[in-house]
Amino acid sequence: MATRPDRVLAAVVGGVVVLAVIAGVAAANRPAATLDPTTPQGVVQEYLKAVLAGDYPAAAKLLSSTSGCDLSDVSSTTVSQSARIVLKDIVVDGDMAVVTVDVTEGADSGPFGDSGYSHTERITAEREGSAWKISGSPWLLYLCRTTKG
Numbered sequence: 001m002a003t004r005p006d007r008v009l010a011a012v013v014g015g016v017v018v019l020a021v022i023a024g025v026a027a028a029n030r031p032a033a034t035l036d037p038t039t040p041q042g043v044v045q046e047y048l049k050a051v052l053a054g055d056y057p058a059a060a061k062l063l064s065s066t067s068g069c070d071l072s073d074v075s076s077t078t079v080s081q082s083a084r085i086v087l088k089d090i091v092v093d094g095d096m097a098v099v100t101v102d103v104t105e106g107a108d109s110g111p112f113g114d115s116g117y118s119h120t121e122r123i124t125a126e127r128e129g130s131a132w133k134i135s136g137s138p139w140l141l142y143l144c145r146t147t148k149g
Contacts, residue, residue, distance in 0.1 A: 040097035064133035080105040095127035
């Protein structure tokens with residue numbers, strides 16, 4: 001008689017594990033929310049999407065005139081196609097903003113894949129007229145800051 005409760009318990013635990021896996025897969029595959037591109041975090045999202053897609057002209061259009069960067073600088077950036085970027089924080093002070101993101105690059109897929117390399121980055125934006133523009137990023141725009149800034 002002792003084996004019957006063990007089987008019930010095993011079935012319940014198995015069911016919970018299956019539900020947890022399904023929930024994890026669903027959460028990992030849900031599309032990212034599209035942020036308002038007229039906000040600092042929205043312009044950072046548009047910029048990063050353009051860089052990841054290799055659309056450097058679109059990314060360059062989102063740069064501030066004070067950034068010291070241009071199309072050639074943006075096109076020399078390297079970001080892993082599999083990079084996962086998550087908005088962490090936004091601080092706005094008048095016409096300046098700092099958008100903090102967590103970046104994971106080089107992660108393998110699969111249940112035991114490499115977790116990759118994670119780092120936190122701060123991307124600055126400033127208001128130019130009625131639009132927010134990227135003014136700096138030590139992560140993606142480090143070359144132009146040192147040579148043109």
